Amino acid sequence: MGLHLNLSLHKLPFMLVGVAFIATSSIVNAGQSELGPRVTIPESSGDKCILPASEMRRRHPDLLKHDRIQTLREGLRANADGSMLDGSLKQCVNCHAIKSDDKYVRIDNNEHFCVSCHKYAAVSIDCFQCHRDIPEGSSNFHALSGTKKHYGNVLPGVYTLTNKDVANIAPEVRSDDN
Amino acid sequence: MTINIDDKNNENQVEESSRRNFIFGSVAAAGLTIAPGVMLYQTAGARSLSDFSLSEKASSNVRWGMLVDTTKQVDWNKCVEACNKEHGLNNETHSRDDQKTQYIRVVNVKNKGTGYSMSLPVMCQHCENAPCVDVCPTGASMKRADGIVLVDRHRCIGCRYCMMACPYKARSFVHEVLTDQTENTPRGKGCVESCNMCVNRIDNGQLPACVEASEGAIIFGDLNDPQSDISQLLAKHGSRQIRADLKLNPGVHYQGI
Numbered sequence: 001m002g003l004h005l006n007l008s009l010h011k012l013p014f015m016l017v018g019v020a021f022i023a024t025s026s027i028v029n030a031g032q033s034e035l036g037p038r039v040t041i042p043e044s045s046g047d048k049c050i051l052p053a054s055e056m057r058r059r060h061p062d063l064l065k066h067d068r069i070q071t072l073r074e075g076l077r078a079n080a081d082g083s084m085l086d087g088s089l090k091q092c093v094n095c096h097a098i099k100s101d102d103k104y105v106r107i108d109n110n111e112h113f114c115v116s117c118h119k120y121a122a123v124s125i126d127c128f129q130c131h132r133d134i135p136e137g138s139s140n141f142h143a144l145s146g147t148k149k150h151y152g153n154v155l156p157g158v159y160t161l162t163n164k165d166v167a168n169i170a171p172e173v174r175s176d177d178n
Numbered sequence: 179m180t181i182n183i184d185d186k187n188n189e190n191q192v193e194e195s196s197r198r199n200f201i202f203g204s205v206a207a208a209g210l211t212i213a214p215g216v217m218l219y220q221t222a223g224a225r226s227l228s229d230f231s232l233s234e235k236a237s238s239n240v241r242w243g244m245l246v247d248t249t250k251q252v253d254w255n256k257c258v259e260a261c262n263k264e265h266g267l268n269n270e271t272h273s274r275d276d277q278k279t280q281y282i283r284v285v286n287v288k289n290k291g292t293g294y295s296m297s298l299p300v301m302c303q304h305c306e307n308a309p310c311v312d313v314c315p316t317g318a319s320m321k322r323a324d325g326i327v328l329v330d331r332h333r334c335i336g337c338r339y340c341m342m343a344c345p346y347k348a349r350s351f352v353h354e355v356l357t358d359q360t361e362n363t364p365r366g367k368g369c370v371e372s373c374n375m376c377v378n379r380i381d382n383g384q385l386p387a388c389v390e391a392s393e394g395a396i397i398f399g400d401l402n403d404p405q406s407d408i409s410q411l412l413a414k415h416g417s418r419q420i421r422a423d424l425k426l427n428p429g430v431h432y433q434g435i
């Protein structure tokens with residue numbers, strides 16, 4: 001079934017309060033690193049993504065929707081300049097797959113790239129009920145670093161999620177065009 | 179993967195003559211068959227698959243189609259196997275055999291009167307006027323500009339209207355949670371699926387898997403291009419479409435049925 005970003009909107013105010021709380025406490029306890037839950041954003045292996053990381057964090061749901069219309073419904077599978085950046089989800093998976101003990105971690109594992117953040121944000125995705133969650137080892141396959149980078153606590157300045165951003169994102173996420 | 183119509187235990191058994199009429203329709207008496215052994219020569223086509231770029235949208239100037247020569251002594255099960263491998267099918271663990279997904283089946287038919295029997299591969303016929311597209315309430319069942327009929331699983335709600343509408347029984351429903359899909363064919367529980375003419379391969383300049391496995395018994399090409407191999411063969415030898423009486427104008431043509 002579709003990519004339903006069930007961003008529980010009624011939870012958003014709490015999340016924002018949470019962010020504000022963390023922000024306040026971080027001023028009080030500046031320098032402390034053990035505040036609140038940590039989000040571990042695994043490092044990817046490709047050279048670069050289609051947008052800077054900060055943009056990808058915010059806009060990837062819209063990009064995925066856009067790309068799936070291009071690839072599936074219109075049959076367009078590469079960039080206009082001919083470069084082979086496949087718009088299908090497999091390209092995302094190929095770069096962002098995480099290895100643990102030399103094996104790719106699957107979608108039921110909290111270390112999976114997508115899960116690592118979505119679990120924290122309470123956003124349930126069902127992309128991987130149909131899509132393959134790990135690389136297949138095809139020719140499009142990139143070498144994987146499998147290393148992890150800790151971004152520390154979710155603090156203003158690392159993630160700049162403002163009320164305005166939420167207002168901007170939410171209508172797109174809720175749009176019926178899925 | 180094989181439907182044997184003569185199987186007495188088959189609860190779906192249809193009386194032979196009516197099944198034959200069901201499949202071959204009212205044009206059955208036209209008697210247009212090509213002699214066994216007529217070779218389907220590979221002629222120089224105008225535009226080949228590799229002329230199409232990954233960065234081009236599917237275009238309605240093209241209509242992809244297939245021509246199946248059933249007079250060739252080919253083990254059609256090889257095509258079924260190739261299809262299953264390409265799309266990662268047959269990985270259900272809880273479903274009954276008749277629930278498992280089939281993109282392509284081998285149908286055996288026998289004329290009880292004359293004893294003549296034959297088998298033919300039947301996949302989604304990629305109808306021009308596709309009933310599965312007409313009935314879909316969500317726009318999930320769709321026809322691409324180049325004539326390939328597919329299910330957009332992002333929109334499919336699993337209502338299965340399209341399965342009922344399809345006269346070729348080409349569609350399957352996934353009844354259970356799947357894992358380990360192939361990266362090119364996402365598929366999962368609650369969605370309907372069918373042969374997509376290996377759209378992932380076509381967009382990549384490759385032939386569909388069953389065409390490759392058919393040892394030349396299935397010809398793939400552009401029906402809109404009079405210079406293509408398939409158009410030339412159709413112009414020269416003619417063809418039959420299954421249930422042509424329904425006027426769905428399938429993109430899959432047959433010779434020898």
Ligand code: SF4
Nearest residue numbers: 302303305310327344
């Ligand atoms: S054969 Fe069936 S599934 Fe395929 S296009 Fe025709 S109606 Fe649709």
Ligand code: SF4
Nearest residue numbers: 314334335337338340
């Ligand atoms: S099962 Fe899916 S593709 Fe078929 S008619 Fe219903 S929504 Fe459309």
